[in-house]
Amino acid sequence: MARNPGTSPGLAKEPSGAEAAQESIGHVSDLSCIGVGACDVIEDFRSCYYDRGGFAPIQTKRGCEMKCIYCTAPLLEGCVYRFRPMAHVIEEMKAYEEVWGVRHFFFVDSTFNHPLGHALEVCDGILGAGLDVEWFAEVNPVSLTGELCRLMVRSGCIGVTLTPDSCSDAVLGAYGKGFGMAEVRNAVGLLKKHGIPFDTCLIIGGPGETVETFSESIAFCSEYLKDDVVRFYDGMAITRSSRAFGIAVEEGLIDPLRPYEELVFGNDFRAVKRYEYFFPHVGADREGLSRLVERACRGRRWLLTSKDYVADSLTGELSLRPAIAVQQGARPWWRGLERQSQPAEPVAS
Numbered sequence: 001m002a003r004n005p006g007t008s009p010g011l012a013k014e015p016s017g018a019e020a021a022q023e024s025i026g027h028v029s030d031l032s033c034i035g036v037g038a039c040d041v042i043e044d045f046r047s048c049y050y051d052r053g054g055f056a057p058i059q060t061k062r063g064c065e066m067k068c069i070y071c072t073a074p075l076l077e078g079c080v081y082r083f084r085p086m087a088h089v090i091e092e093m094k095a096y097e098e099v100w101g102v103r104h105f106f107f108v109d110s111t112f113n114h115p116l117g118h119a120l121e122v123c124d125g126i127l128g129a130g131l132d133v134e135w136f137a138e139v140n141p142v143s144l145t146g147e148l149c150r151l152m153v154r155s156g157c158i159g160v161t162l163t164p165d166s167c168s169d170a171v172l173g174a175y176g177k178g179f180g181m182a183e184v185r186n187a188v189g190l191l192k193k194h195g196i197p198f199d200t201c202l203i204i205g206g207p208g209e210t211v212e213t214f215s216e217s218i219a220f221c222s223e224y225l226k227d228d229v230v231r232f233y234d235g236m237a238i239t240r241s242s243r244a245f246g247i248a249v250e251e252g253l254i255d256p257l258r259p260y261e262e263l264v265f266g267n268d269f270r271a272v273k274r275y276e277y278f279f280p281h282v283g284a285d286r287e288g289l290s291r292l293v294e295r296a297c298r299g300r301r302w303l304l305t306s307k308d309y310v311a312d313s314l315t316g317e318l319s320l321r322p323a324i325a326v327q328q329g330a331r332p333w334w335r336g337l338e339r340q341s342q343p344a345e346p347v348a349s
C-alpha cells in the first residue's frame with residue numbers, strides 16, 4: 001500500500017535506539033515511514049467491494065495495550081501504541097474519495113477509542129479537514145465518553161461494534177478485559193443516548209465462565225439489548241501465543257507437545273476441538289447452553305455463530321443462514337439484518 005517501497009517498514013529505514021529495540025521484535029516505532037496508502041493500486045475496489053456495502057479500511061495506529069487473554073493483536077502489532085501522523089490518515093481518506101469516489105471508511109485499529117486522546121484527535125482531524133465521510137469502527141467499553149460520542153457523530157460515525165465479550169463482572173476479570181460491568185453499562189447507555197447504532201459481541205463459555213455467569217450475560221442482553229444486534233460466539237478460540245493457551249494447558253485440555261497442525265493433519269478432531277474453549281467442565285449440558293442462546297435469538301436480531309452461520313464447503317467462507325435476511329448494501333451490514341419472525345422464548349436465568 002505504501003507509495004514508495006523504499007520507505008516501507010523494514011526495507012530501507014535506518015533504525016536506531018528505541019526503534020531498533022522495537023524492530024528486533026518486528027515492530028517499527030515511527031509509522032510516518034508508511035506514508036500515505038496508495039489506494040489507486042487496488043483493482044476495481046468500487047465494484048468488487050465498496051458498492052456492495054463495503055468500507056475502505058484505514059488504520060490510524062498499531063498496537064494494543066489491553067491484555068485480553070485470547071488475543072494475539074498485542075503480539076502481532078505490539079503492546080505499545082504507535083500512531084500514524086494524522087495528516088497521512090486524512091490524506092489517505094481524501095485519496096480514496098478522489099480515486100474511487102469512496103466516502104465510507106472502517107477504522108481497522110485494534111480498538112478505535114483506546115487511547116481516548118487519539119480517538120478524539122481522529123474525529124477532530126476529519127472535522128478540521130471538512131471531510132464529508134461516514135465511518136465505522138470497533139469500540140471498547142473502557143474509554144467511551146460523552147465527548148467522544150458527540151465528536152464521533154459529528155465526524156460521520158454511522159455505527160460501531162461494541163466488544164465487551166461478556167456481561168458478567170467475574171468473566172470480564174477472567175478474560176483479562178481490564179474493565180467491568182460499570183463500563184459496559186456506561187458504554188451501552190452512551191451509544192443509545194447519542195443515537196449511535198451498534199452491535200455487541202460476546203464470547204460465551206471461555207475460561208472462567210460458569211452456568212451462572214452465562215445466565216448473567218443473557219439476562220443483561222435480554223434487559224438492555226433486546227432490540228439490538230448481538231453476536232454470540234460459542235467458545236473462545238485458543239491460539240498458541242495467547243494466555244488462554246497456558247490456561248488450557250494447565251487444565252490438561254491441550255498437550256503442548258502435540259502441535260495444532262499435527263492434530264489437524266492427523267484428523268484428531270477431538271483434540272482439535274479443545275482449541276475452542278467452550279465450557280469444558282460443564283460436560284454434556286454445554287450443548288444445552290448453546291440451545292438456550294439459540295432459542296433466545298429467535299424473533300430478535302441476535303446471532304449465534306454455530307447455528308446462524310454456514311461455511312461454504314469449498315472455500316470455508318462463512319455466510320448467514322438463508323432464514324436470516326440482510327438488506328443489500330446496508331452499512332454496517334448488521335443494520336440491515338432481519339431474522340424470520342418467531343417469538344423470542346423466555347430464557348431461564
Ligand code: SF4
Nearest residue numbers: 064066068071073110
Ligand atoms: S482490546 Fe481488542 S485488540 Fe486489544 S487485546 Fe483486547 S481483544 Fe485484543
